[in-house]
Amino acid sequence: MSKFTNATITKEANIYYDGSVTSRSVELEDGSQISLGVMLPGEYTFNTNKAEIMEILSGNLEVKLPDEEWKTLSTPESFNVAANSSFDVRVKTVTDYCCRYID
Amino acid sequence: MSKFTNATITKEANIYYDGSVTSRSVELEDGSQISLGVMLPGEYTFNTNKAEIMEILSGNLEVKLPDEEWKTLSTPESFNVAANSSFDVRVKTVTDYCCRYID
Numbered sequence: 001m002s003k004f005t006n007a008t009i010t011k012e013a014n015i016y017y018d019g020s021v022t023s024r025s026v027e028l029e030d031g032s033q034i035s036l037g038v039m040l041p042g043e044y045t046f047n048t049n050k051a052e053i054m055e056i057l058s059g060n061l062e063v064k065l066p067d068e069e070w071k072t073l074s075t076p077e078s079f080n081v082a083a084n085s086s087f088d089v090r091v092k093t094v095t096d097y098c099c100r101y102i103d
Numbered sequence: 104m105s106k107f108t109n110a111t112i113t114k115e116a117n118i119y120y121d122g123s124v125t126s127r128s129v130e131l132e133d134g135s136q137i138s139l140g141v142m143l144p145g146e147y148t149f150n151t152n153k154a155e156i157m158e159i160l161s162g163n164l165e166v167k168l169p170d171e172e173w174k175t176l177s178t179p180e181s182f183n184v185a186a187n188s189s190f191d192v193r194v195k196t197v198t199d200y201c202c203r204y205i206d
Contacts, residue, residue: 002114009112009129011105011201012160013141019197022141024127026112038116038125038141057115094122098114 059095
């Protein structure tokens with residue numbers, strides 16, 4: 001188990017897709033923003049404002065990035081998403097993730 | 104939205120009931136422990152080691168504490184659970200909670 005110290009965490013959850021995707025917003029010591037979340041099995045599309053690094057901690061899923069084919073991730077694995085774009089996921093098993101927002 | 108500052112958060116999620124209940128473990132600045140979690144609709148039983156204060160941030164549910172009848176909570180509302188006991192919940196809508204562990 002790894003930990004983030006000296007972090008600021010928002011108490012209330014972010015709830016998407018009727019609870020199938022939920023996360024907590026965290027500001028790290030260096031001021032960068034992350035969200036720690038869980039996705040239940042299902043298909044989801046996420047839009048990005050800032051660029052993101054999606055770090056998959058556990059779980060089986062496929063991801064489709066813009067202009068790319070679907071690919072199966074071998075967890076733990078990360079993928080990058082450009083700002084102002086979107087990505088699709090097909091979540092096969094409960095997936096734990098850490099999303100880093102890149103300024 | 105309220106925030107916990109100078110906190111230590113464990114990166115990996117706690118996952119229960121096949122993902123229907125998930126949480127993140129947080130140590131607060133004063134050394135006390137909490138978990139910030141989400142429960143999807145369903146019926147769950149939780150065992151306690153330490154005494155707990157369960158603060159329901161949002162969502163509709165009923166709770167049954169030991170030797171008590173089922174009662175509907177009017178969120179936001181908190182309830183206390185003794186150490187080394189358990190409680191049952193019937194979650195009606197996605198429920199966001201903060202569980203404080205009492206030494």
